[in-house]
Amino acid sequence: MPDPPFVSTFIAIGLLPVAFLFIHAFLSGLKDWRFHRLTGLLAIVWDLSMSIGYMLFRTFGGEVEGSSLELTGGILAYFIIHGIVAVIVIILEFSVLYTGWAASKERPAGDWHKKLTRILFV
Known part of the structure; x- marks a missing residue:
């Protein structure tokens, strides 16, 4: 089995913390916990920057090695x-x-x- 492309692996691993931040933000919003604004903002900004960054990378000619x-x-x-x-x-x-x-x-x-x-x- 060939190694996965680095960029795709980087994005997948980079998005893992987003799941934890979204869960914390959602639960803290329901319970009016203290860090709701911070974790919600971090989750959305992190997710948007990774997702849009990857889309721009691919749109403007960025190639994922080994992909066809x-x-x-x-x-x-x-x-x-x-x-x-x-x-x-x-x-x-x-x-x-x-x-x-x-x-x-x-x-x-x-x-x-x-x-x-x-x-x-x-």
Whole structure:
């Protein structure tokens, strides 16, 4: 079995802490714990920077060593669906950041924060 590409491995390992931060932020938001804002902000910023950074890397010619794909119908459909889901998650993450900020300033958009975080958590 060949070694996995370094960039993909780096991204996969780099996203592991995001899962723990998201879980902590979600639970701390439910219980009004102290570090909710910090872990939520860290989780979203870390996830967005890794995800968008990798997308930009691949978009502007960054190659993952040892990777070559022939785009067949099934793989193309997978990438289209994956791209749509990624865009939805990115929009949700920006929305959660905004509504969290709005909630801290007691603005009307803050009411959406709990609703959006549940969707994002799933």
